[in-house]
Amino acid sequence: MIQQLLSLIRKEFLAIWSDKRSRIVIIIPPLIQLILFSFAVTMEVKNINIGVLDQDNSTQSQELIRSLKDSDRFREVLYLRSYADLEEKIDTQQILVGIEIAQNFSASLNKSEPAPIGIIADGRKSTSAQIAVGYIQMSINNTFSKNKESLIVRNWYNPNLENFWWVLPNLVGSLTMLIALILTSLSVARERELGTFEQLLVAPLSPSILIIGKTIPPMIISIVEAAIIFLCAITFFGVPFIGSIAILTLAICAFVFSIVGFGLFISSISSTQQQGILGAFILLVPSILMSGFATPIENMPSWLIPFTDLIALKYFLILLKGVFLKDISWEIALWEIFPMIVLGCITLIIATWFFKKRVT
Known part of the structure:
Protein backbone atom coordinates (compact mmCIF):
# COMPACT_ATOMS: atom_id res chain seq x y z
CA MET A 1 0.00 0.00 0.00
CA THR A 42 -3.09 50.10 0.94
CA MET A 43 -5.30 51.95 3.37
CA GLU A 44 -3.03 54.99 3.20
CA VAL A 45 -4.39 58.09 1.50
CA LYS A 46 -1.77 60.32 -0.07
CA ASN A 47 -1.51 62.92 -2.83
CA ILE A 48 -4.88 64.42 -1.91
CA ASN A 49 -6.13 67.65 -3.41
CA ILE A 50 -8.09 69.79 -0.96
CA GLY A 51 -9.68 73.23 -1.25
CA VAL A 52 -9.89 76.07 1.28
CA LEU A 53 -12.57 78.76 1.29
CA ASP A 54 -11.00 81.31 3.64
CA GLN A 55 -13.64 83.91 4.49
CA ASP A 56 -11.66 85.19 7.47
CA ASN A 57 -8.28 86.01 5.87
CA SER A 58 -6.69 86.34 9.29
CA THR A 59 -3.29 85.40 10.63
CA GLN A 60 -4.78 82.33 12.30
CA SER A 61 -6.50 81.12 9.12
CA GLN A 62 -3.30 81.56 7.11
CA GLU A 63 -1.41 79.62 9.77
CA LEU A 64 -3.87 76.75 9.35
CA ILE A 65 -3.49 76.80 5.57
CA ARG A 66 0.32 76.73 5.90
CA SER A 67 0.09 73.67 8.15
CA LEU A 68 -2.04 71.92 5.53
CA LYS A 69 0.44 72.80 2.78
CA ASP A 70 3.34 71.50 4.87
CA SER A 71 1.68 68.11 5.33
CA ASP A 72 3.00 65.34 3.09
CA ARG A 73 -0.53 63.92 2.86
CA PHE A 74 -1.83 66.71 0.64
CA ARG A 75 -0.57 67.21 -2.89
CA GLU A 76 -2.21 70.57 -3.52
CA VAL A 77 -4.19 73.06 -1.45
CA LEU A 78 -6.43 75.14 -3.70
CA TYR A 79 -7.79 78.57 -2.74
CA LEU A 80 -11.53 78.71 -3.42
CA ARG A 81 -13.39 81.88 -4.34
CA SER A 82 -16.90 81.03 -3.11
CA TYR A 83 -19.11 78.26 -1.82
CA ALA A 84 -20.27 77.61 -5.38
CA ASP A 85 -16.62 77.18 -6.39
CA LEU A 86 -16.21 74.65 -3.57
CA GLU A 87 -19.26 72.70 -4.80
CA GLU A 88 -17.95 72.70 -8.37
CA LYS A 89 -14.47 71.50 -7.38
CA ILE A 90 -15.92 68.56 -5.40
CA ASP A 91 -18.50 67.78 -8.08
CA THR A 92 -15.79 67.57 -10.77
CA GLN A 93 -13.49 65.65 -8.38
CA GLN A 94 -10.76 68.29 -8.53
CA ILE A 95 -10.64 68.14 -4.74
CA LEU A 96 -11.55 65.39 -2.27
CA VAL A 97 -12.32 67.65 0.69
CA GLY A 98 -13.25 71.32 1.00
CA ILE A 99 -12.59 73.43 4.10
CA GLU A 100 -14.71 76.48 4.88
CA ILE A 101 -13.23 78.95 7.37
CA ALA A 102 -15.94 81.31 8.63
CA GLN A 103 -15.53 85.07 8.94
CA ASN A 104 -15.54 85.05 12.74
CA PHE A 105 -12.89 82.29 12.97
CA SER A 106 -10.06 84.40 14.40
CA ALA A 107 -12.40 86.43 16.63
CA SER A 108 -13.72 83.24 18.19
CA LEU A 109 -10.19 81.96 18.75
CA ASN A 110 -9.14 85.19 20.43
CA LYS A 111 -12.14 84.93 22.77
CA SER A 112 -11.34 81.24 23.50
CA GLU A 113 -14.70 80.33 22.00
CA PRO A 114 -15.41 77.43 19.59
CA ALA A 115 -14.05 78.52 16.20
CA PRO A 116 -16.26 77.45 13.27
CA ILE A 117 -14.60 75.39 10.53
CA GLY A 118 -16.66 73.51 7.98
CA ILE A 119 -15.32 70.37 6.31
CA ILE A 120 -17.16 69.10 3.23
CA ALA A 121 -15.99 65.74 1.85
CA ASP A 122 -16.75 63.83 -1.34
CA GLY A 123 -18.98 60.97 -0.13
CA ARG A 124 -18.49 59.06 -3.40
CA LYS A 125 -15.08 58.08 -2.06
CA SER A 126 -16.23 57.43 1.47
CA THR A 127 -13.17 55.62 2.85
CA SER A 128 -10.63 58.03 1.36
CA ALA A 129 -12.74 61.00 2.42
CA GLN A 130 -12.96 59.81 6.03
CA ILE A 131 -9.20 59.31 6.21
CA ALA A 132 -8.57 62.72 4.62
CA VAL A 133 -10.91 64.39 7.12
CA GLY A 134 -8.94 62.71 9.89
CA TYR A 135 -5.71 64.20 8.51
CA ILE A 136 -7.30 67.65 8.39
CA GLN A 137 -8.60 67.38 11.95
CA MET A 138 -5.14 66.35 13.09
CA SER A 139 -3.60 69.39 11.37
CA ILE A 140 -6.17 71.67 12.99
CA ASN A 141 -5.55 70.22 16.44
CA ASN A 142 -1.78 70.44 16.06
CA THR A 143 -2.01 74.04 14.86
CA PHE A 144 -4.29 75.44 17.54
CA SER A 145 -3.77 73.16 20.54
CA LYS A 146 -2.52 75.09 23.52
CA ASN A 147 -0.86 72.02 25.01
CA LYS A 148 0.78 70.35 22.03
CA GLU A 149 3.15 68.37 24.20
CA SER A 150 0.35 66.71 26.21
CA LEU A 151 -0.66 64.26 23.47
CA ILE A 152 1.77 61.40 22.84
CA VAL A 153 0.70 58.78 20.30
CA ARG A 154 2.36 55.35 20.16
CA ASN A 155 1.47 52.59 17.71
CA TRP A 156 2.21 49.15 19.10
CA TYR A 157 3.59 46.42 16.81
CA ASN A 158 3.83 48.82 13.84
Whole structure:
Protein backbone atom coordinates (compact mmCIF):
# COMPACT_ATOMS: atom_id res chain seq x y z
CA MET A 1 0.00 0.00 0.00
CA ILE A 2 2.82 2.42 0.87
CA GLN A 3 4.53 1.69 -2.45
CA GLN A 4 1.28 2.31 -4.31
CA LEU A 5 0.76 5.59 -2.48
CA LEU A 6 4.31 6.76 -3.24
CA SER A 7 3.86 5.86 -6.90
CA LEU A 8 0.60 7.82 -7.01
CA ILE A 9 2.24 10.82 -5.33
CA ARG A 10 5.12 10.70 -7.81
CA LYS A 11 2.65 10.50 -10.69
CA GLU A 12 0.74 13.50 -9.32
CA PHE A 13 3.93 15.60 -9.07
CA LEU A 14 4.81 14.71 -12.67
CA ALA A 15 1.28 15.47 -13.84
CA ILE A 16 1.33 18.91 -12.18
CA TRP A 17 4.73 19.79 -13.61
CA SER A 18 4.01 18.46 -17.12
CA ASP A 19 0.74 20.39 -17.33
CA LYS A 20 1.44 23.87 -18.65
CA ARG A 21 -1.63 25.31 -16.95
CA SER A 22 -0.57 23.99 -13.56
CA ARG A 23 3.00 25.27 -13.99
CA ILE A 24 1.68 28.74 -14.75
CA VAL A 25 -0.55 28.64 -11.68
CA ILE A 26 2.37 27.63 -9.47
CA ILE A 27 4.99 30.10 -10.67
CA ILE A 28 3.66 33.21 -12.38
CA PRO A 29 0.49 34.46 -10.57
CA PRO A 30 1.87 34.32 -7.00
CA LEU A 31 4.95 36.36 -7.91
CA ILE A 32 3.01 38.93 -9.94
CA GLN A 33 0.32 39.27 -7.29
CA LEU A 34 2.87 39.56 -4.49
CA ILE A 35 4.52 42.51 -6.23
CA LEU A 36 1.35 44.23 -7.44
CA PHE A 37 -0.77 43.77 -4.32
CA SER A 38 2.06 44.83 -2.00
CA PHE A 39 1.97 48.29 -3.55
CA ALA A 40 -1.67 48.45 -4.64
CA VAL A 41 -3.39 47.21 -1.47
CA THR A 42 -3.09 50.10 0.94
CA MET A 43 -5.30 51.95 3.37
CA GLU A 44 -3.03 54.99 3.20
CA VAL A 45 -4.39 58.09 1.50
CA LYS A 46 -1.77 60.32 -0.07
CA ASN A 47 -1.51 62.92 -2.83
CA ILE A 48 -4.88 64.42 -1.91
CA ASN A 49 -6.13 67.65 -3.41
CA ILE A 50 -8.09 69.79 -0.96
CA GLY A 51 -9.68 73.23 -1.25
CA VAL A 52 -9.89 76.07 1.28
CA LEU A 53 -12.57 78.76 1.29
CA ASP A 54 -11.00 81.31 3.64
CA GLN A 55 -13.64 83.91 4.49
CA ASP A 56 -11.66 85.19 7.47
CA ASN A 57 -8.28 86.01 5.87
CA SER A 58 -6.69 86.34 9.29
CA THR A 59 -3.29 85.40 10.63
CA GLN A 60 -4.78 82.33 12.30
CA SER A 61 -6.50 81.12 9.12
CA GLN A 62 -3.30 81.56 7.11
CA GLU A 63 -1.41 79.62 9.77
CA LEU A 64 -3.87 76.75 9.35
CA ILE A 65 -3.49 76.80 5.57
CA ARG A 66 0.32 76.73 5.90
CA SER A 67 0.09 73.67 8.15
CA LEU A 68 -2.04 71.92 5.53
CA LYS A 69 0.44 72.80 2.78
CA ASP A 70 3.34 71.50 4.87
CA SER A 71 1.68 68.11 5.33
CA ASP A 72 3.00 65.34 3.09
CA ARG A 73 -0.53 63.92 2.86
CA PHE A 74 -1.83 66.71 0.64
CA ARG A 75 -0.57 67.21 -2.89
CA GLU A 76 -2.21 70.57 -3.52
CA VAL A 77 -4.19 73.06 -1.45
CA LEU A 78 -6.43 75.14 -3.70
CA TYR A 79 -7.79 78.57 -2.74
CA LEU A 80 -11.53 78.71 -3.42
CA ARG A 81 -13.39 81.88 -4.34
CA SER A 82 -16.90 81.03 -3.11
CA TYR A 83 -19.11 78.26 -1.82
CA ALA A 84 -20.27 77.61 -5.38
CA ASP A 85 -16.62 77.18 -6.39
CA LEU A 86 -16.21 74.65 -3.57
CA GLU A 87 -19.26 72.70 -4.80
CA GLU A 88 -17.95 72.70 -8.37
CA LYS A 89 -14.47 71.50 -7.38
CA ILE A 90 -15.92 68.56 -5.40
CA ASP A 91 -18.50 67.78 -8.08
CA THR A 92 -15.79 67.57 -10.77
CA GLN A 93 -13.49 65.65 -8.38
CA GLN A 94 -10.76 68.29 -8.53
CA ILE A 95 -10.64 68.14 -4.74
CA LEU A 96 -11.55 65.39 -2.27
CA VAL A 97 -12.32 67.65 0.69
CA GLY A 98 -13.25 71.32 1.00
CA ILE A 99 -12.59 73.43 4.10
CA GLU A 100 -14.71 76.48 4.88
CA ILE A 101 -13.23 78.95 7.37
CA ALA A 102 -15.94 81.31 8.63
CA GLN A 103 -15.53 85.07 8.94
CA ASN A 104 -15.54 85.05 12.74
CA PHE A 105 -12.89 82.29 12.97
CA SER A 106 -10.06 84.40 14.40
CA ALA A 107 -12.40 86.43 16.63
CA SER A 108 -13.72 83.24 18.19
CA LEU A 109 -10.19 81.96 18.75
CA ASN A 110 -9.14 85.19 20.43
CA LYS A 111 -12.14 84.93 22.77
CA SER A 112 -11.34 81.24 23.50
CA GLU A 113 -14.70 80.33 22.00
CA PRO A 114 -15.41 77.43 19.59
CA ALA A 115 -14.05 78.52 16.20
CA PRO A 116 -16.26 77.45 13.27
CA ILE A 117 -14.60 75.39 10.53
CA GLY A 118 -16.66 73.51 7.98
CA ILE A 119 -15.32 70.37 6.31
CA ILE A 120 -17.16 69.10 3.23
CA ALA A 121 -15.99 65.74 1.85
CA ASP A 122 -16.75 63.83 -1.34
CA GLY A 123 -18.98 60.97 -0.13
CA ARG A 124 -18.49 59.06 -3.40
CA LYS A 125 -15.08 58.08 -2.06
CA SER A 126 -16.23 57.43 1.47
CA THR A 127 -13.17 55.62 2.85
CA SER A 128 -10.63 58.03 1.36
CA ALA A 129 -12.74 61.00 2.42
CA GLN A 130 -12.96 59.81 6.03
CA ILE A 131 -9.20 59.31 6.21
CA ALA A 132 -8.57 62.72 4.62
CA VAL A 133 -10.91 64.39 7.12
CA GLY A 134 -8.94 62.71 9.89
CA TYR A 135 -5.71 64.20 8.51
CA ILE A 136 -7.30 67.65 8.39
CA GLN A 137 -8.60 67.38 11.95
CA MET A 138 -5.14 66.35 13.09
CA SER A 139 -3.60 69.39 11.37
CA ILE A 140 -6.17 71.67 12.99
CA ASN A 141 -5.55 70.22 16.44
CA ASN A 142 -1.78 70.44 16.06
CA THR A 143 -2.01 74.04 14.86
CA PHE A 144 -4.29 75.44 17.54
CA SER A 145 -3.77 73.16 20.54
CA LYS A 146 -2.52 75.09 23.52
CA ASN A 147 -0.86 72.02 25.01
CA LYS A 148 0.78 70.35 22.03
CA GLU A 149 3.15 68.37 24.20
CA SER A 150 0.35 66.71 26.21
CA LEU A 151 -0.66 64.26 23.47
CA ILE A 152 1.77 61.40 22.84
CA VAL A 153 0.70 58.78 20.30
CA ARG A 154 2.36 55.35 20.16
CA ASN A 155 1.47 52.59 17.71
CA TRP A 156 2.21 49.15 19.10
CA TYR A 157 3.59 46.42 16.81
CA ASN A 158 3.83 48.82 13.84
CA PRO A 159 5.30 52.06 15.23
CA ASN A 160 5.46 53.94 11.93
CA LEU A 161 2.26 52.43 10.49
CA GLU A 162 4.19 50.90 7.61
CA ASN A 163 1.81 49.65 4.93
CA PHE A 164 3.96 46.63 4.01
CA TRP A 165 3.88 45.40 7.60
CA TRP A 166 0.17 44.59 7.46
CA VAL A 167 -0.23 43.94 3.73
CA LEU A 168 2.49 41.29 3.35
CA PRO A 169 1.27 38.95 6.14
CA ASN A 170 -2.20 39.13 4.60
CA LEU A 171 -0.76 38.36 1.16
CA VAL A 172 1.13 35.35 2.50
CA GLY A 173 -2.22 33.94 3.61
CA SER A 174 -4.30 34.81 0.54
CA LEU A 175 -1.68 33.71 -2.02
CA THR A 176 -1.09 30.44 -0.15
CA MET A 177 -4.83 29.81 -0.27
CA LEU A 178 -4.93 30.65 -3.98
CA ILE A 179 -2.17 28.16 -4.81
CA ALA A 180 -3.52 25.33 -2.64
CA LEU A 181 -7.11 25.79 -3.79
CA ILE A 182 -6.38 25.93 -7.50
CA LEU A 183 -3.89 23.04 -7.48
CA THR A 184 -6.31 20.73 -5.71
CA SER A 185 -9.33 21.90 -7.70
CA LEU A 186 -7.47 20.96 -10.90
CA SER A 187 -6.37 17.56 -9.61
CA VAL A 188 -9.28 15.24 -10.48
CA ALA A 189 -10.61 17.55 -13.19
CA ARG A 190 -7.27 17.20 -15.01
CA GLU A 191 -7.62 13.42 -15.01
CA ARG A 192 -11.12 13.66 -16.49
CA GLU A 193 -10.06 16.16 -19.12
CA LEU A 194 -7.07 14.06 -20.20
CA GLY A 195 -9.08 10.83 -20.14
CA THR A 196 -6.92 9.14 -17.50
CA PHE A 197 -9.53 9.16 -14.75
CA GLU A 198 -10.90 5.78 -15.84
CA GLN A 199 -7.41 4.31 -15.58
CA LEU A 200 -7.26 5.39 -11.95
CA LEU A 201 -10.60 3.73 -11.26
CA VAL A 202 -9.45 0.34 -12.55
CA ALA A 203 -6.14 0.56 -10.70
CA PRO A 204 -5.84 -1.53 -7.50
CA LEU A 205 -6.23 1.54 -5.33
CA SER A 206 -8.95 2.35 -2.82
CA PRO A 207 -10.73 5.73 -3.01
CA SER A 208 -9.07 6.72 0.28
CA ILE A 209 -5.59 6.09 -1.15
CA LEU A 210 -6.54 8.06 -4.26
CA ILE A 211 -7.65 10.99 -2.12
CA ILE A 212 -4.43 10.90 -0.05
CA GLY A 213 -2.33 10.68 -3.21
CA LYS A 214 -4.19 13.65 -4.66
CA THR A 215 -3.84 15.64 -1.43
CA ILE A 216 -0.17 15.35 -0.50
CA PRO A 217 1.48 16.85 -3.65
CA PRO A 218 -0.61 20.06 -3.66
CA MET A 219 0.01 20.42 0.08
CA ILE A 220 3.78 20.11 -0.33
CA ILE A 221 3.86 22.54 -3.26
CA SER A 222 1.64 25.05 -1.42
CA ILE A 223 3.80 24.88 1.71
CA VAL A 224 6.97 25.47 -0.35
CA GLU A 225 5.32 28.41 -2.16
CA ALA A 226 4.21 29.85 1.19
CA ALA A 227 7.81 29.63 2.43
CA ILE A 228 9.05 31.46 -0.68
CA ILE A 229 6.46 34.22 -0.27
CA PHE A 230 7.38 34.50 3.43
CA LEU A 231 11.08 34.87 2.58
CA CYS A 232 10.25 37.55 -0.01
CA ALA A 233 8.22 39.46 2.59
CA ILE A 234 11.05 39.62 5.14
CA THR A 235 13.92 39.91 2.63
CA PHE A 236 12.76 42.25 -0.13
CA PHE A 237 10.01 44.19 1.64
CA GLY A 238 11.63 44.39 5.06
CA VAL A 239 8.69 43.11 7.10
CA PRO A 240 10.00 42.15 10.57
CA PHE A 241 9.51 38.61 11.82
CA ILE A 242 9.79 38.33 15.59
CA GLY A 243 7.72 35.22 16.22
CA SER A 244 8.40 31.49 16.23
CA ILE A 245 9.31 29.64 13.04
CA ALA A 246 7.83 26.48 14.57
CA ILE A 247 4.45 28.18 15.09
CA LEU A 248 4.55 29.58 11.55
CA THR A 249 5.39 26.17 10.05
CA LEU A 250 2.60 24.40 11.93
CA ALA A 251 0.17 27.18 11.02
CA ILE A 252 0.99 26.93 7.30
CA CYS A 253 0.59 23.14 7.34
CA ALA A 254 -2.74 23.38 9.19
CA PHE A 255 -4.01 26.09 6.85
CA VAL A 256 -3.06 24.23 3.67
CA PHE A 257 -4.64 21.08 5.12
CA SER A 258 -7.87 23.00 5.72
CA ILE A 259 -7.95 24.18 2.10
CA VAL A 260 -7.25 20.96 0.18
CA GLY A 261 -10.60 19.43 1.19
CA PHE A 262 -12.45 22.32 -0.44
CA GLY A 263 -10.27 22.01 -3.52
CA LEU A 264 -10.80 18.25 -3.86
CA PHE A 265 -14.55 18.70 -3.51
CA ILE A 266 -14.53 21.30 -6.30
CA SER A 267 -12.33 19.03 -8.43
CA SER A 268 -14.63 16.05 -7.89
CA ILE A 269 -17.66 17.87 -9.28
CA SER A 270 -15.76 19.50 -12.16
CA SER A 271 -15.51 17.88 -15.59
CA THR A 272 -12.83 20.23 -16.93
CA GLN A 273 -9.95 22.24 -15.50
CA GLN A 274 -11.72 25.44 -16.50
CA GLN A 275 -14.66 24.48 -14.29
CA GLY A 276 -12.21 23.68 -11.49
CA ILE A 277 -10.59 27.12 -11.69
CA LEU A 278 -14.00 28.82 -11.78
CA GLY A 279 -15.14 26.86 -8.74
CA ALA A 280 -11.95 27.80 -6.89
CA PHE A 281 -12.50 31.51 -7.47
CA ILE A 282 -16.15 31.23 -6.41
CA LEU A 283 -14.85 30.08 -3.01
CA LEU A 284 -11.76 32.31 -2.97
CA VAL A 285 -13.45 35.70 -3.30
CA PRO A 286 -15.89 35.42 -0.34
CA SER A 287 -13.17 33.82 1.77
CA ILE A 288 -10.91 36.83 1.29
CA LEU A 289 -13.73 39.34 1.80
CA MET A 290 -14.92 37.67 5.03
CA SER A 291 -11.49 36.88 6.48
CA GLY A 292 -10.67 40.35 7.74
CA PHE A 293 -8.08 40.85 4.99
CA ALA A 294 -9.09 44.43 4.18
CA THR A 295 -12.00 45.28 6.49
CA PRO A 296 -12.46 44.35 10.16
CA ILE A 297 -14.80 41.44 10.83
CA GLU A 298 -16.33 43.49 13.67
CA ASN A 299 -17.66 45.97 11.08
CA MET A 300 -19.75 43.29 9.35
CA PRO A 301 -23.47 42.81 10.10
CA SER A 302 -24.09 40.78 13.25
CA TRP A 303 -25.88 38.03 11.31
CA LEU A 304 -22.87 37.58 9.01
CA ILE A 305 -20.12 37.42 11.64
CA PRO A 306 -20.81 33.79 12.75
CA PHE A 307 -20.25 32.60 9.16
CA THR A 308 -16.67 33.90 9.31
CA ASP A 309 -15.90 31.09 11.75
CA LEU A 310 -16.06 28.74 8.75
CA ILE A 311 -13.35 30.70 6.92
CA ALA A 312 -9.94 29.11 7.51
CA LEU A 313 -8.18 32.19 6.14
CA LYS A 314 -9.55 34.22 9.07
CA TYR A 315 -7.60 32.14 11.61
CA PHE A 316 -4.48 32.04 9.44
CA LEU A 317 -4.34 35.83 9.05
CA ILE A 318 -4.62 36.30 12.81
CA LEU A 319 -1.73 33.88 13.25
CA LEU A 320 0.40 35.46 10.55
CA LYS A 321 0.12 38.98 11.95
CA GLY A 322 0.78 37.53 15.39
CA VAL A 323 4.02 35.75 14.45
CA PHE A 324 5.23 38.54 12.17
CA LEU A 325 4.71 41.51 14.49
CA LYS A 326 3.72 40.31 17.95
CA ASP A 327 5.56 37.08 18.88
CA ILE A 328 2.43 35.27 20.05
CA SER A 329 2.74 32.32 22.41
CA TRP A 330 1.93 28.68 21.66
CA GLU A 331 -1.13 28.93 23.89
CA ILE A 332 -2.63 31.70 21.76
CA ALA A 333 -1.49 30.14 18.49
CA LEU A 334 -3.13 26.78 19.19
CA TRP A 335 -6.50 28.48 19.59
CA GLU A 336 -6.17 29.57 15.94
CA ILE A 337 -4.52 26.39 14.63
CA PHE A 338 -7.09 23.99 16.09
CA PRO A 339 -10.10 25.39 14.13
CA MET A 340 -8.13 25.09 10.87
CA ILE A 341 -7.35 21.41 11.58
CA VAL A 342 -11.02 20.77 12.40
CA LEU A 343 -12.15 22.48 9.19
CA GLY A 344 -9.57 20.45 7.25
CA CYS A 345 -10.82 17.15 8.70
CA ILE A 346 -14.45 17.99 7.98
CA THR A 347 -13.85 19.14 4.39
CA LEU A 348 -11.56 16.21 3.63
CA ILE A 349 -14.14 13.72 4.96
CA ILE A 350 -16.85 15.34 2.81
CA ALA A 351 -14.57 15.36 -0.24
CA THR A 352 -13.67 11.69 0.30
CA TRP A 353 -17.32 10.71 0.70
CA PHE A 354 -18.29 12.63 -2.43
CA PHE A 355 -15.37 11.14 -4.35
CA LYS A 356 -16.42 7.61 -3.36
CA LYS A 357 -19.98 8.28 -4.58
CA ARG A 358 -18.61 9.44 -7.93
CA VAL A 359 -16.41 6.38 -8.48
CA THR A 360 -18.91 3.76 -7.32
